[in-house]
Amino acid sequence: MKKLGLNEIREMYLKFFEEKGHLRMQSAPLVPINDNSLLLINSGMAPLKPYFTGDEVPPSKRVATCQKCIRTPDIDNVGKTARHGTFFEMLGNFSFGDYFKREAIPWAWQFVTEVLEIPEDRLYASIYEDDDEAFEIWHKEVGISADHIVRLGKEDNFWEHGVGPCGPCSELYYDRGIEHGCGDPNCAVGCECDRFIEFWNLVFTQFDKDEQGNYKPLANPNIDTGMGLERMATIMQDVNTIFEVDTIKHVLDTICGLANVTYQKDEKIDVSIRVITDHIRSVTFMVADGVLPSNEGRGYVLRRLLRRAARHGKLLGIDGLFLHPLAAEVAKVSGDAYPELREKLEYITKVIRIEEEKFQETIDQGLILLEDEMKELKAKGEKELSGQAAFKLYDTFGFPLDLTKDILGESGLTVNEDSFNQEMKKQKERARSARLDKDISAWSDDPFEYLDQSVLTEFVGYNTLQNESPIIAMVKEGQPCEEATAGEEVLVLLKETPFYAESGGQIGDYGQIKTQTGVIQVIDCKKGSLARHIHYGKVTEGTVKVQQMATNSVDRSRRLSIARNHTSTHLLQKALREVLGDHVAQAGSLVDEKRLRFDFNHFEKLTDEELSAVEQKVNEVVFHSPQVTVFETNMDKAKELGAMALFGEKYGEIVRVVKVGDYSTELCGGTHLENASQVGIFKIISEAGVASGIRRIEAVTGNNAYLYTNTIEEKLKSVAAILKANPDNVEQKIEDTLANVKALEKELEALRKKMNSDSIGEFIDQAIEINGVKTIIASVDSMPMNDLRDLGDKLRDKLQSGIVLLGAKSEDKVNFVAMGSKDVVGKGFHAGKLIKEVATIAGGGGGGRPDMAQAGGKKPEALEKALGVAKEVIEKQIIS
Template identity: 55%
Template sequence: MKWTGLNELREIYLSYFESKGHLRLPSFPLIPKDDNSLLLINSGMAPMKKYFTGEVTPPRKRVTTCQKCIRTGDIENVGITARHGTFFEMLGNFSFGDYFKHEAIPWAWEFCTKVLELPVDKLWVTIYLDDDEAHDIWVNEVGIDPKHIVRLGKEDNFWEHGSGPCGPCSEIYFDRGEQYSCGKPTCGVGCDCDRYVEFWNVVFSQFDSDGKGNYPPMEHPNIDTGMGLDRLACIMQGVDNLFLVDTVQNIMKHISKITGVDYGDSPKSDISLRVITDHVRSTVFMIGDGVMPSNEGRGYVLRRLLRRAARHGRLLGVHDTFLWRVADTVITENRGAYPELAEKRDMIVKLMRVEEESFSKTVDQGLSLVNGYLDDTVKAGGKVFSGAEAFLLSDTYGFPIDLTKEIAAERGLSVDEEEFARLMKEQKERARAARKNAGADAWAGENDQLEGIPETDFVGYGTMKTEGRVLAILKDGLRCESATAGDEVTVVLDRTAFYAESGGQVGDTGVMESDGAVLAVTGTTKNHAKNYLHHAAVKAGELRAGDAVKAEVDASRRLAIMRNHTSAHLLQAALRSVLGTHVEQAGQLVDEHRVRFDFTHFSALTGEELKKVENLVNAEILSGLSVECREMPIEEAKKLGAMALFGEKYGSVVRVVSAGDFSSEFCGGTHTDNTAKIGLFKIVSESSVAAGVRRVEAVTGNNVLAYLDELAGELQQAASVLKVNNPAELAQRAEQISAELKEKDRELESLNGRLASMRMESLFAGAKQVGGVRLIAAKLDGADAEVLRMMCDRVKEHAPDLVAVLAGVQDGKANIAVACAQEALKKGAHAGKIVKEVAALAGGGGGGRPDSAMAGTKHPEKLDEAISAAEKIVANMVK
């Protein structure tokens, strides 16, 4: 065997199985398509599950891939050991009812021993305990020494996940030598030590389990081979772990150059280098496939990886943003196999930079707070860090619970995650009203009812009228033979001009008539079998399965949708022209009223930018560009520069919509044939959707006129309210009123100050002596948060030994403010800790600096009890 680079190994493997009649497919995106069971693709076979189950016909019965994967089950261990990583590539060769053991086993051996030239005496094979067929093939057909075959039980060598396809497997191990052995007499293949490395696994899916212990054989068994590319590279390059593999090492060396720390300098810094290296690899690939940072789901995984990497950068002494700089090396090392990384480079780098900058604004404060709270826990002899304090760090200061747990673990502490989860659940229940997407469930079960119905022939690109035949009628989710006036039904035709909702474009509406019935079509969708589902109300007569019908789309509505959809394409091109090529579509909704376009960008658009975008779109509309829709091979479309939807997986043939030389996109929607037919384009709003995602809403055609009429009406109404005869004078009148309001605010502020002074004089007189400090504790009805702050400022100015705990209630809202003067601070008083304990007694929470802090409460009726406890809280603190 000879040293072989990771990228070369990938190509050698795929080329070998192409020579065996396999179709090479590109890696599927990390975001699973039509599979809600997975957050991210985590194995080579995961995106092809429907090929194995027969739900979807594979492009060929023999397929080979190198699949990018993310596994997040043990993020906490990444870096701690050299074994763990979140990103990896899985090589695979698959048979969907074609070849089986007699081909898969010899090919595996041939590749290992003839192509890679791995030494035969270093290779070991495992098989399932009862799989004599595999044993005979290995011994009699391949010629392997029986002494190098190990039989293992169901736990190790039988793949089964509930019911469905399952079967035994056979693995190939590489013996790295006695120097890696654990030294135990039982050390051998299957041992947990580092001597024997499993790198090839062939699963023989030959049974169909019913989940109850019955395993009838499958009529057409499958082959699912998985081999970790990183692990194979370790063997071929003679290194101990994936972080020493050539492409990964190049990434780490870039990090070392930035940090000034080399791998091997110390065990502690090695952990940080491994964390950063792995997490940057993962984030680059995730963003490249369309994952956006968020606080939920896969977006949270991305954010968590970025923040963990940023924190370890700080542990290595780097306090500036730097992860985005490393992204270029990740892209360079992988662009040959994954060209989409280079295509999305601007987007990847900018998003990483913005996310890291956002985190850096809070991380230093959060680190200071968490270390302070941990110090208190350790001093008190505790072993468990408070879940309430972990929640405060997360909720108030944006410090992630994962980092809190990691930092606590470094100091030998655990976190009360049960309390944290309870508080987080309460917060979510308060903050988020339950939402249910009724549309998602409305047509459940239709796929089962329509089994065997051929896909609908869609002819709606060129016409809005068609004649067809009723193939199926569904009523209340069940198949039926007829429907009469008053019924709500779903109708499937053999051909239709009705566009089915997809790609962000809403479905068509219209009418459907047979000789005996009239139906109003209220919406159109389609299922995975490409049956177009016309959701309709029977207005008159009776419709029967098999009837011939005339179906006509609501033309005025469709034309308005087409104007908006074509304008969405022009909008994306204009945004990229004005803002940069990092702009990618992140979602859209196109209906007859407006276009809603979501895109990747990291700050609000200025008025000047919005005007430039709007002017660009209108310039192309007035130019009267011809809009062409063509189907072509995907590679040809890419050469033409057509934009693909971020993170979307396409087939070998795509539909490309082009508006002159200005815009070219992959799209299956309906469009005007000339930009001039859009009429006019007007942006009506720009807003934030999520971190790094902005939204523009705009109108076209007649909707622009309606929008302008609405604005004119609102201006006239505002002029009437402000007693202005001419709407043109509104700005002058608004400035006048603003000046008057500022003067009133100044007067109010002055009055509040005088009120605070009057109240404070009486409070000073009643201060109590508590453990060497004087304490003022009072509830003040009618005092808002601003008044409380002013009173606290007076406390710190009045006397150096004062502690004030003041509560105010206004309009049913309660606030607590605490101030500690200079001498009181020296004696141990801490405003942030005092306010936290006092507020907790009234169902609230908060914190702040040692000299000044604020908190809110949920139960104003408990304020008296909370204020009364202040004396004891302060006394305990200043002892």
């Protein structure tokens, strides 16, 4: 058996199935596209689901992929065993209604025995217990002996996900030898020991399960297979675990070098090495696919992986930041298959480094708090950390719950997850509600699913805004209908349409569908299954019927406004990359007729100078009037031209390229201007952060930019009128006014201090004795904290020996200051404890040193009541 590298196995597999007529498709991003049922892609089949359901037409009936995947249900076991990991690659060959068992089974056998040259006597196949057809193919056609074919039950060898497509499966196993077994003489395929490794699952999707549990044969059965690449590499390299496979071991060895440790010498050290090795692979691939650290969703998965790895680095004694350079090692061994790792390496490294830095700032403080909590638990003989303490670690120090659980688990402790979840309840309910608002079913519905898959829509709106086409179907109140009358809302399918359907951040067109008997006002257009354009409208005149010929007209002015904004987003992205760096990539957009909204990767607020530079670059292109050219080409040619692809978009082999002169080149399916000068003018109106590492720019163009500048000009005139100035000199007038205000404030402050000095005698006269100590407890007219503290200092100095407690209302709050001379502190007085009790009554809190403390409160109406408790508190403190 050949000793093959992981990268070699991947290429051999894809090449083998290419020779069998399969289209080799690139791995989909880890972030699911148009699928809310998953946080992250977790199988080779997941990105292809629309092809199996019929929602989209596959680019070929035969497809082969190597799909990058993330699975985190067993994250707690990653590192603790050598079998668990979060990142893996899944090889798969798929048939969409083309070939079936009689091809899939022999091809699988041919690949493993002839290409990989695995000895036949080491191979076993499992089948579903009732699948006699699969048994016949394996036994009679392939030639496996019956004692190497195992029948297993539904739990092991039948694939289904709720209702919808499902079917039996057949798995291939490799026998590692009796020395890896459990010693049971009956050990066989299906045993939980390490002897028989399952490495390839062939799913025969031949049934459609309905809600009553009935299994109906599919007219066109499908093939869905999955082979774990890392698992196959362990077999071909004759190693025990994925961590010993060549590409993964490269990363592992680098980590050992950083920590100056040796793998497989100390199990505790090995756990940390495996955690870091696995997690840095996951993190690197996730960031490359646009995931950023956050406190929810897939961003939370990334954050917990990264922070778990960082903490295990500390356990290994690695000082400082160390994770971000490891991304380069992942790219080194996987960059040929996944070029995005090398293309985005600078960006990946920066994201990881920034998150490392954030965690580094708080981890030591968090660890001290957790260690204190653990000591307290042990002292009390308890085993469970409170959920409140765990939440504080999460909320204040950025400790994901499972990191806290990891650390506790090492000392035999647990955490009260129920009370932690109570602390998180509101946040989780919001997230849950957001997900329930979306479609999270595995097989989604479509209003036109009753139509044959051959009924499609052709979009002609790139070249014309008006056409004639028959109405081929309508839906009213959720049901198919043949006609709709005035006042009724209706969904319409046209054979050919000029209406752009919402996609790629561009909203759908408005317009009109007109027949001889009626008119439909179109208020939106969206894509349904098979990319059908669904027109949302209301009948405004007469009656409209299916099969009528219709004249379809797009709102021309609105389409042009949208095109201005869409072309401008291309120019904006290019300008941002020139000003900020190549790490900038689109993270979302919205283009409508009023404005454009562009989200992008960046890690800090843009300065005024940067925004000005971006805006200037876009307008310079507009003023030079380059032509906007649109053409189709293959993906390889588009890449040669430097075309930027948008994250989260699916692209076929033939792609649509939009070029704005020689300045911008992007893959895009949207509608655009013919010449950049049609933008008119480009004006940025806001820039803000919308998530960790994501900034958002909003801008206007054309007439909207003109209206915006008019509004700003009117505001300027209004301000000038208030200041009794001209717009030309309003800036100088404001500066002069502010200077006058500052001068008056200084004069007022001097007067206030003089008044305080003059009133010191009055306060001294009001002093009382508490346990033999002179004490001033007084409220003062409205006074800021600095002045209040200054007055307190003067009174204490005047008393020489004594206590001062002052309270003052300041707008909608109250301030307190407490002070005591050194000799009084020696008698037990504590200003910090006094002021805490006083401020609590006024809706605040605070504290400080024994000799001086200050606090604030939110209830100025409670000032006198708060001061009223001071005497009793002081009496308890002072030892007479």
